[in-house]
Amino acid sequence: ELASALHDALSLDQREREIRHWKLYRYVTTYTASHWASSFVTELQLIARRVEQQLALEMQHAASRPLNVQRDLIDPICSSSRASFASSLHESRASSQIRLFLLTYEDTLRPAHSLLHLDAPSAQLTSTLAQLCADKRNRVYLFSARSARTLDSWFSSMPIGLVAEHGSAVRAFGRDAKWVKLLRGGGDSGSDASLPWLQQAKPILQYFTERTPGSHLEVKKFSVAWHFDDAHPQFGSWQAYELREHLAEICTQFGAEVMVDKKKLILKPAAVSKVSALRHILRSLEKDGAQVSLAFALCSGNAKPDEDLFSFLRDINSSTAMNCHVVSCKVGSSSLLADRALPSITHAIEALDAFNAGSAPLRRKPGHQRTRSSLTR
Numbered sequence: 001e002l003a004s005a006l007h008d009a010l011s012l013d014q015r016e017r018e019i020r021h022w023k024l025y026r027y028v029t030t031y032t033a034s035h036w037a038s039s040f041v042t043e044l045q046l047i048a049r050r051v052e053q054q055l056a057l058e059m060q061h062a063a064s065r066p067l068n069v070q071r072d073l074i075d076p077i078c079s080s081s082r083a084s085f086a087s088s089l090h091e092s093r094a095s096s097q098i099r100l101f102l103l104t105y106e107d108t109l110r111p112a113h114s115l116l117h118l119d120a121p122s123a124q125l126t127s128t129l130a131q132l133c134a135d136k137r138n139r140v141y142l143f144s145a146r147s148a149r150t151l152d153s154w155f156s157s158m159p160i161g162l163v164a165e166h167g168s169a170v171r172a173f174g175r176d177a178k179w180v181k182l183l184r185g186g187g188d189s190g191s192d193a194s195l196p197w198l199q200q201a202k203p204i205l206q207y208f209t210e211r212t213p214g215s216h217l218e219v220k221k222f223s224v225a226w227h228f229d230d231a232h233p234q235f236g237s238w239q240a241y242e243l244r245e246h247l248a249e250i251c252t253q254f255g256a257e258v259m260v261d262k263k264k265l266i267l268k269p270a271a272v273s274k275v276s277a278l279r280h281i282l283r284s285l286e287k288d289g290a291q292v293s294l295a296f297a298l299c300s301g302n303a304k305p306d307e308d309l310f311s312f313l314r315d316i317n318s319s320t321a322m323n324c325h326v327v328s329c330k331v332g333s334s335s336l337l338a339d340r341a342l343p344s345i346t347h348a349i350e351a352l353d354a355f356n357a358g359s360a361p362l363r364r365k366p367g368h369q370r371t372r373s374s375l376t377r
Contacts, residue, residue: 197254
């Protein structure tokens with residue numbers, strides 16, 4: 001083998017020798033001792049920042065009060081319902097009061113998995129959401145990174161509102177609701193012809209997938225996810241960093257956005273977000289004459305979309321335009337600035353079960369009608 005390699009090297013023509021020498025020379029002059037030292041110091045600084053963020057996260061997590069379903073959710077809507085009933089006595093027509101639930105699916109109600117069949121909702125979660133949707137006073141919207149087709153297959157049996165692919169499409173609350181695309185393009189054929197950034201990014205994504213054992217590519221209608229859950233922890237994170245750098249120019253040129261959330265890299269249109277989807281939902285409710293008395297948001301992520309959603313809700317809470325009780329709640333060890341906190345996914349589902357039990361309509365008892373009549377006199 002050595003003799004064969006020497007023979008091949010000596011038999012190369014002049015042009016091929018120059019090309020190979022130029023490649024080796026460029027590599028040696030680029031990756032010098034100074035470059036490796038700089039990379040090493042940069043990596044140390046990155047680790048130091050992560051430690052600082054973790055300390056800040058622990059302090060912030062301790063600062064958020066635990067969610068008390070009765071005090072934080074049920075009591076305020078009972079007070080709001082009494083006030084609404086009293087005011088309706090003096091008005092010929094009053095808008096219907098509803099409770100708006102904004103629930104993130106991945107890592108909030110269900111542990112996130114890169115493989116689709118492992119990410120399906122459990123029987124307990126399906127039952128909890130079905131009971132929540134059964135109350136006509138509730139409007140439940142589930143935010144997910146999965147495609148509209150996948151969400152339809154999971155939740156076709158209930159009238160739950162759905163937000164697919166980070167806010168790219170919304171299905172309104174109700175059994176006969178249709179999907180509304182919040183992004184222009186993305187034809188029904190599933191072709192990426194209307195998403196120019198996807199055509200440019202695909203070869204790069206496939207290149208990194210082939211060279212990162214344990215990773216796989218999930219191409220959806222409006223976005224792409226590069227999962228590296230099963231890759232080597234250090235190598236997968238390094239490859240995600242390199243991939244993000246390669247995609248930065250494409251994002252700037254074509255109006256796309258790249259972000260790393262836990263063990264996946266997401267490439268999506270910059271024009272869509274959870275906040276834009278929530279704006280669409282609020283406009284639809286206003287058009288239907290519904291008044292939101294309670295807005296309850298449940299998230300677990302540390303990514304910018306979740307921070308923007310909670311920030312938008314804080315603005316609503318401080319605004320006088322909407323007379324609405326807003327509660328934001330984070331799940332797990334999240335750095336989100338939230339009103340309340342829950343320690344785990346199990347506690348999040350239990351909180352929804354507690355709300356279902358505590359806010360169920362009271363059975364009308366003898367004398368209930370007389371009490372109502374006495375109020376109207």
